[in-house]
Amino acid sequence: MKGKILxxxxxxxxxxxxxxxxxxxxxxxxxxxxxxxxxxxxxxxxQVSLVMTDWNMPEMDGLSLVKAIRSxxxxxxxxxxxxxxxxAKAEVVEALKEGVNDYIVKPFTPxxxxxxxxxFLV
Amino acid sequence: xxxxxxxxxxxxxxxxxxTMAFIAPKRGQPQVRKDEPxxxxxxxxxxxxxxxxxxxxxxCLQKSVALNIAGNMLGIQKTYIDADVRDAVGEIVNMIAxxxxxxxxxxxYSFKIAIPTVxxxxxHQLGQNKNSVYLVxxxxxxxxxFYVNVCLExxxxxxxxx
Numbered sequence: 001m002k003g004k005i006l007x008x009x010x011x012x013x014x015x016x017x018x019x020x021x022x023x024x025x026x027x028x029x030x031x032x033x034x035x036x037x038x039x040x041x042x043x044x045x046x047q048v049s050l051v052m053t054d055w056n057m058p059e060m061d062g063l064s065l066v067k068a069i070r071s072x073x074x075x076x077x078x079x080x081x082x083x084x085x086x087x088a089k090a091e092v093v094e095a096l097k098e099g100v101n102d103y104i105v106k107p108f109t110p111x112x113x114x115x116x117x118x119x120f121l122v
Numbered sequence: 123x124x125x126x127x128x129x130x131x132x133x134x135x136x137x138x139x140x141t142m143a144f145i146a147p148k149r150g151q152p153q154v155r156k157d158e159p160x161x162x163x164x165x166x167x168x169x170x171x172x173x174x175x176x177x178x179x180x181x182c183l184q185k186s187v188a189l190n191i192a193g194n195m196l197g198i199q200k201t202y203i204d205a206d207v208r209d210a211v212g213e214i215v216n217m218i219a220x221x222x223x224x225x226x227x228x229x230x231y232s233f234k235i236a237i238p239t240v241x242x243x244x245x246h247q248l249g250q251n252k253n254s255v256y257l258v259x260x261x262x263x264x265x266x267x268f269y270v271n272v273c274l275e276x277x278x279x280x281x282x283x284x
Contacts, residue, residue, distance in 0.1 A: 013195055013210040058237060085220020088227035106217050107141035
């Protein structure tokens with residue numbers, strides 16, 4: 001399937017789980033970042049079709065990463081799916097307001113991931 | 123310790139482990155304690171909760187349970203507590219805190235979640251402030267026992283915002 005996916009999470013466990021799910025869904029081109037700063041560095045080097053990011057991370061959190069992507073002339077159109085434990089309504093609203101395209105709440109199933117990302121990768 | 127706090131943490135624990143580690147833990151009888159926790163653990167993950175409602179939540183596991191959880195999450199067998207196991211346990215407590223946060227927000231309790239800290243050591247006990255009242259929720263799995271300990275106080279009265 002087309003498109004490189006960037007998975008951003010400070011948890012190596014979550015990055016591995018998401019990557020495994022994506023690969024099982026046929027998305028073989030997956031790169032990883034451990035926080036927002038690392039993600040921005042990767043985005044400068046690679047053309048990415050979708051960003052999947054956690055919220056609570058050290059160095060630069062997910063919401064700050066979303067703001068940075070949306071304010072960038074070259075990156076602003078990249079679809080972003082937040083993958084986070086922050087499930088309270090106020091947080092979801094805040095993320096969507098900042099430009100997140102969709103939201104996955106941890107814990108999640110492979111079916112949930114598929115349902116949320118397929119539409120961005122054609 | 124507000125009894126409204128109990129069920130969200132139980133539900134979040136079961137949900138996290140069932141969904142991510144394919145383990146259905148059996149809950150024992152929650153206890154409110156003010157002294158040393160009932161049993162030692164081999165690995166614990168603690169996460170601070172801050173704000174109008176504040177405290178912490180910890181998951182305290184026997185080694186066999188932690189290895190099983192991490193192995194199931196990653197799809198590989200784990201035989202000792204390594205960086206993967208520590209990370210996996212930290213992520214589970216993160217999900218417990220997040221799940222409880224979402225439920226408690228509906229009742230008017232809000233807090234921010236910190237980044238987890240993981241402690242490893244055979245049969246350790248997490249130290250408590252002697253004035254803290256905390257909740258101990260015991261669970262059993264086929265690989266052994268674990269506890270979810272919660273210490274949470276709120277400035278919000280009667281679960282409703284002013």
